Amino acid sequence: MPTESVTHQEYVDLCKKIWRLNHLYFVEHKPEISDEEFDFLLDKLEQIEKHHPDWVTPDSPTQKVMESVLGQFKEVKHITPMLSLANTYTKEEVEDFLKRVRKLTGHEKNRYSLELKMDGIAVSIHYHNGKLKRGLTRGDGKTGEDITENIRTIRSLPHELKDNSTIEVRGEIYMPHKAFEKLNAHRKEIGEDLFANPRNAAGGSLKLLDSSEVAKRELDIVCYGIAEETLGELKSQGEVLKTLKHLGLPVVSMHGTAESAEDIFTFIDEVEEKRAHLPFAIDGVVVKLDSLGDQKKLGATGKTPRYAIAYKYKAEEAETVLLGITVQVGRTGILTPVAELEPVFLAGSKISRATLHNADEVLRKDIRVGDRVVIEKGGDVIPKVVRAIAESRKEGSQPWHMPSTCPCCASEVEKVPDLVAFRCPNISGCPAQKLQRLLHFVSKGAMDIENIGEKVAEQLMLKGMVDKPSDLYRLTYDDLEKLEGFKDKSIKNLLGAIEKSKETTLDRFIFALGIKYIGQQTAHTLAKRVGSLAQLQWMSHEELTAIEGIGDKVASSIQAFFNSKEHQQEVERLLQSVHPKTIEVAAFKGHPFEGKTFVLTGSLQNYTRDGAGGLIKERGGLIGSSVGKKTDFVLAGADPGSKIDKAKSLNIPVLTEDEFIKML
Numbered sequence: 001m002p003t004e005s006v007t008h009q010e011y012v013d014l015c016k017k018i019w020r021l022n023h024l025y026f027v028e029h030k031p032e033i034s035d036e037e038f039d040f041l042l043d044k045l046e047q048i049e050k051h052h053p054d055w056v057t058p059d060s061p062t063q064k065v066m067e068s069v070l071g072q073f074k075e076v077k078h079i080t081p082m083l084s085l086a087n088t089y090t091k092e093e094v095e096d097f098l099k100r101v102r103k104l105t106g107h108e109k110n111r112y113s114l115e116l117k118m119d120g121i122a123v124s125i126h127y128h129n130g131k132l133k134r135g136l137t138r139g140d141g142k143t144g145e146d147i148t149e150n151i152r153t154i155r156s157l158p159h160e161l162k163d164n165s166t167i168e169v170r171g172e173i174y175m176p177h178k179a180f181e182k183l184n185a186h187r188k189e190i191g192e193d194l195f196a197n198p199r200n201a202a203g204g205s206l207k208l209l210d211s212s213e214v215a216k217r218e219l220d221i222v223c224y225g226i227a228e229e230t231l232g233e234l235k236s237q238g239e240v241l242k243t244l245k246h247l248g249l250p251v252v253s254m255h256g257t258a259e260s261a262e263d264i265f266t267f268i269d270e271v272e273e274k275r276a277h278l279p280f281a282i283d284g285v286v287v288k289l290d291s292l293g294d295q296k297k298l299g300a301t302g303k304t305p306r307y308a309i310a311y312k313y314k315a316e317e318a319e320t321v322l323l324g325i326t327v328q329v330g331r332t333g334i335l336t337p338v339a340e341l342e343p344v345f346l347a348g349s350k351i352s353r354a355t356l357h358n359a360d361e362v363l364r365k366d367i368r369v370g371d372r373v374v375i376e377k378g379g380d381v382i383p384k385v386v387r388a389i390a391e392s393r394k395e396g397s398q399p400w401h402m403p404s405t406c407p408c409c410a411s412e413v414e415k416v417p418d419l420v421a422f423r424c425p426n427i428s429g430c431p432a433q434k435l436q437r438l439l440h441f442v443s444k445g446a447m448d449i450e451n452i453g454e455k456v457a458e459q460l461m462l463k464g465m466v467d468k469p470s471d472l473y474r475l476t477y478d479d480l481e482k483l484e485g486f487k488d489k490s491i492k493n494l495l496g497a498i499e500k501s502k503e504t505t506l507d508r509f510i511f512a513l514g515i516k517y518i519g520q521q522t523a524h525t526l527a528k529r530v531g532s533l534a535q536l537q538w539m540s541h542e543e544l545t546a547i548e549g550i551g552d553k554v555a556s557s558i559q560a561f562f563n564s565k566e567h568q569q570e571v572e573r574l575l576q577s578v579h580p581k582t583i584e585v586a587a588f589k590g591h592p593f594e595g596k597t598f599v600l601t602g603s604l605q606n607y608t609r610d611g612a613g614g615l616i617k618e619r620g621g622l623i624g625s626s627v628g629k630k631t632d633f634v635l636a637g638a639d640p641g642s643k644i645d646k647a648k649s650l651n652i653p654v655l656t657e658d659e660f661i662k663m664l
Ligand code: IVH
Pocket: 083, 084, 085, 086, 115, 116, 117, 118, 119, 120, 121, 122, 123, 171, 172, 224, 225, 252, 286, 305, 308, 310
């Protein structure tokens, strides 16, 4: 059906159909059609929308993704540990590896499987009777996090295999360059921190708790292995790749075999030439002994196998001229020197700025304005200046020094004790710091007020409407009318987004405050343990450090933050509008205590009975008074009573206080 002749009713029907299929796919996990057919329909919808842009509503499947909210990730032990690879950057080391393998296998000739080393996040995926059951991150190699809901959003990963195999597949989740650029462009627009490289973006995306958000990230996957327990009769890595392919799984795209060092190096060089043109990031080539029998024989040392090695490519470099050095002021006043460069192409994009990290580094590397410099992009978006080419230095050039005053507010800068950094001390007055703090406050992981990007924030501050985050909640329609380019619709959208942000969660709110050392993860940890911001505000140092994951540095930073009168007043003003919700319930979803009945006996060292009971209940557990068939655990302190004997006779596990703390 040519898209031009589609009627509006047909378009609406197609939207509805896609929504239904989407729901089956993402929420019920029972897709009715193949991914390919689904993509075909989505593609068709996009074509129609191109011809009829006026038909598109925010409810179109092209504009919105299905909601499916997850709790915190559950930790799961790997059946077969997930190993890592020994890295090398030199061909000599590859030769050494081949020598070692010859010695260990006892064969003069060995066949190797050569594969791209994808630069992403390792995952382990379980299929049970052909059905996708579970996806785990590598974690520490022994225990990973259950990210099943998130990996289900990856379009190329089948939810059902082509037969009913029960198999544990190993692979790499990555973000293709295109998706990565799109994501960062969007983040820039809305004033959020950019991801440094596609690998971080993939990792960050997999950690999102809302899988409908993950779906938007356009992640992809390739598979390169099968865990030992489920290898069955397979004899070689070549057969492993073939099997994966037959099962309908996406397999690492460029691979080959070789028996000599020479052939291995040819493959490595060929891939390096193609590297810049690949649609995804790789960081090297993996050389694996092909025979699985020999692999088993060689085994592993610690975390890396003896039968494989990763040859990694060096970062890509380019040469250009350093035109000047500017200084950026961050949210906490830290000054960062930035290299302004004569534009040059590097790893496929035009570069005109690069980071110089800090003043010490500029001096140490003796990088001067006017120098020819080498810049590097090791898969990172933010390129860095590696070194100056001293021979090309012009006469009369001078070493660079951090300016003695802030480039924004002209305050005298100061050196941060114990750090190589310099800072503008004008915390409450420096416009650059205020702007960065406001941008942090509205950023996606914080209050998520998408409509405020750098330009809007700047205008709001310049026009004197917003000086600190709490002022956002006092903005009126009349105020916003004065902003450049703002019309009825955009004003209403912005006011709507501000209004919506009032109903946030406590972790987001804590993160939004911009307390030093409190990233999203730490904010989440805190929010799980405190019921309200008021509680956090008055917690003692001891209480704070008693929380797992909170050390002295973070605890002191929290206290210093709330000790400031200015911060107290700002928090108070914010809380007049914002009502952060506690996140306890969701935080412990899937906890091993969920639905389990505990009986407590004896006296505990670290908790009162009620205290321990509270922690169990918080995690979805129940407290029983006597030991019986329905008891799942007995928690025994010192001098336990007869309950312990009863538990033993019924084969009910008895936990010591230490074991209990670990499980918490
Ligand atoms: S094999 C025991 N093959 O590289 C060997 N790994 O540095 C396990 N990777 O954790 C890995 N592409 O995340 C293997 N073709 C490939 C790979 C690959 C990327 C990653 C993987 C692994 C890491 C080790």
